[in-house]
Amino acid sequence: MEVIGQNHILDYFKKVTNHNQLSHCYIIHGNKGTGKKTISRKIAQIIACSKNGCGHCRTCQNILGGSHPDVLMYRNDGKNVKLENISEFKNGGKFSPLEISKKILILEDTEMLTPQAANSILTMIEEPPEYLVIILLTNNLDKVLPTVKSRAVPFKIMPLKKSILEKYLCENKHLDKKEALSIANFSQGSLGQAIRLAETNFLSEREKVIELILKFKDNSISYADIESNVKDMDHHLILDLLTFWYRDVLYLQKGGDKTKIVNFEYYDILIEREWLDPFLAMKKIDEVRVNLDYKGNFILNLEVLFMRLQEV
Structure with a gap:
């Protein structure tokens, strides 16, 4: 799992983790395909791993594979996340962690929460147990309910420079320079989009x-x-x-x-x-x-x- 060009976010989480200053709720926003899921898993590794997310230990590998019992990612399969759909997410925060010091819940598509669903998780965000860290992901911060948004520490995923995308495509997807540049131009800073087009x-x-x-x-x-x-x-x-x-x-x-x-x-x-x-x-x-x-x-x-x- 490789995170490219977002060192400001990773450095922040390494610092607050090492100084035991983690907040209970974060919201990561950026355009579709900019790597929000990837960086949320990397953040979970930083929090959970004794070596700040080494990427190689059993804990890091389990997080990457989606099998760690204390790092739970909730995906949205529909157009809206309704009240009845959010109960599993809320239940995940009720139980203490089994293997690490924190329980980490990651919720995709936060902008798709209905007002009722968003309000239902406010209590968990406002009065979380000490062990809980919530990471909300969204493609559109403006569509997130203000009461949720105001209680989370925001981080924006910045679009990558064309030169970074071009280099990545040449080195990792083995494209020639012309094709890599064309795809980098079209991808508008999105690594996910660039990878999809390269394939x-x-x-x-x-x-x-x-x-x-x-x-x-x-x-x-x-x-x-x-x-x-x-x-x-x-x-x-x-x-x-x-x-x-x-x-x-x-x-x-x-x-x-x-x-x-x-x-x-x-x-x-x-x-x-x-x-x-x-x-x-x-x-x-x-x-x-x-x-x-x-x-x-x-x-x-x-x-x-x-x-x-x-x-x-």
Whole structure:
């Protein structure tokens, strides 16, 4: 388990653990894919391990494998965490630790707690037993109930620099420099996103989407084109590729530096799109994204979207 670029958080937990100054509740926030689960496990190792999270002892290995009896992670499988779903989390804090000095509870997707569920854990946060440490994880701190947020020590997971992501992909995923840089640009500081893209045919899939975009100008796109190009692609990735294309257009329209765009390889094409309305295009893409999880023919919806994008 490797944590990259978040030393300020790890150093803090080493310090407060060594000086016996741990708080009872922390909230770690950052964009999806930035490594919140990974760093929460590393924090648990630091708290539990006599060597500040060595990563090699039985305690550290059990935490990493999810089998330590005193480090419990609760995952959310639905869209909202309701009152009845939070009882297991609360029960986990009622029992003293078996092997280490602290009982560590980690809760994912805190922003998805219903008000009733969030209020139900307030007592545990406000009046915790001495042995309890709660680590809350969230993709969106603004959506966490204020009464919960105000009782937790916050830490933000910072997006990684492109150079760090590029180096990681070259050294650990054995990508060539060009592909690593393209993925690093697209990942927007998210190591998790970069790793996922490195394990796919990202460059060829992006090329297929851009091939469709380039047909917008002469209105030559068809349902068959869409189906043959992107039928088997991840739906979120398609919409993200479209969004970043129009975001690049907007950035260049505003006089932005060409080295800062995501699709830097396509600069000569992007700079010629000064006639586009990228705001309107991104609005239409977001309308499809909102309904992405509902049942329906995505390719058909994509065809409608592409027809609308040809008009912007």
